Amino acid sequence: MKPTIMKFGGTSVEDTNAFRNVAAIVNAAVRLRPVVVVSAIGGFTNALLASVQKAIEGEARTATRSLDQFLTQHVAIARELLKSESSVAFEQTLAVARREIRQLHKIIAVHPVTHPPLQDEIVAYGEQLSAQLMAAVLREQGLAARYVDARRCVKTDDNYGSAAPLPKTMPATQAELQPLLESAKVPVLGGFIGSSEKGVTTTLGRGGSDYSAAIIGAALEAREIQIWTDVTGVLTADPRIVENARTIPVLSYQEAAELAYFGAKVLHPKTIQPAIDCRIPVRVCNSRAPNEAGTLIVAESAATPVQVSSARMLGAYGFLRALFEVFDRHRTAVDVVTTSEVSVSLSIDDVSALRELVPDLEKLGTVEVEDHRTIISIIGEGLRNTPGIAARVFSEIEDINITMISVGASSVNLTFMVDEDRAIDAIRRLHRVYFETTKGANLLAEEVSA
Ligand code: ADP
Ligand code: ASP
Ligand code: MG
16 A cells, blocks of 8 residues: 655644644554654744854854753653653753754854855754654554654755755655555654755755655655644635635645645645646645544646747747846746736745846846735636636725736636735735625635536
């Protein structure tokens, strides 16, 4: 039988109770041949990153001390859930980790320019420690759990902080994990971390444990990839903005990818690709309410129409290439693009390179930068073929000024931009109309069946 990847995020491993919940969930799934992937305990990655900043400022001692409350948290969990022998062994692992981190902080304080690889080395302790602790806790519950160093499986380029996996990851992961699975062991790995060809520790970017789970799932041809988090599945909107957001039972890969890319933090945007490549279903579940159904993400049935661009765009070909090369050079991802014959509007989220980007863009034409804008995306397969949908959306928020409208090439995404201070109001109004009224529900049903 094919294995099931079970990934538990930071809030699912934040304290003793959370570890207990995870152990119960894995125990109940043992016949599904679980491979467990865990994040660092909640808040630890932020603290590790902040400690590197402290070290860069020359305060190595404060940097290491700032981590002690988190190390103590690990100790508390170990003492509550492990027999004293295993707890002592784990506390030794923690002490070694602290000493190694201390050395790295000292090096950074003296040579701050060396920090990118050392930062990844430090941050990776978060996932290594939670995974080792989880393996011990699962063993305590009678499971044949084995800690596996994810850096031996996930092989990446050396783009520290957001490394990309290399094809080698497939055979490396199989070689590490298949023998364990064949002898009925439960492998436990840290998400988010990998290593370069030279064996230097790398990380996959914030929220990257979901991506690790998907990569490992693809390598093992998993039956399913389960993302266990603190909400019941993918919701109709960000629950921190829309109080009545509710679980979407089934999503297509494309819908999920658009949602993740445009801000549904519940799923790392890159998670979907390995799943699509191998047609592995992704399930998003709540580790605090494991019996709630959550969201199942599967391949959609309707074929995507081929997009043919207008011949008039041919003249602009070289121009667009030059334009995107500028963004490429400054490693800045472009989110939404709209073009007319004489102008191109683009949106970017990461503005850290803006100061260098603009002079380069000015070589191509006049540049205007508008900030404090928010992108709102309405996502659903129903958008493909529903006439009048844009008119309905925009009439609902007719008093709000809208710029940059784009219907994604995937046709499951209607995206537009509003002033930042009108965004929450717009999202709540659209959510009310589409998800919280009977009229909205009917509308939605029509769209889904259309
Ligand atoms: P984890 O630590 O398990 O990886 P994250 O914090 O990365 O969890 O992601 C879960 C959070 O994503 C939720 O607590 C929720 O606040 C947020 N979120 C934003 N948009 C959505 C959405 N559309 N559906 C579900 N959760 C969302
Ligand atoms: N611990 C990492 C982060 O906080 C990775 C993850 O949790 O997915 O970004
Ligand atoms: Mg996450």
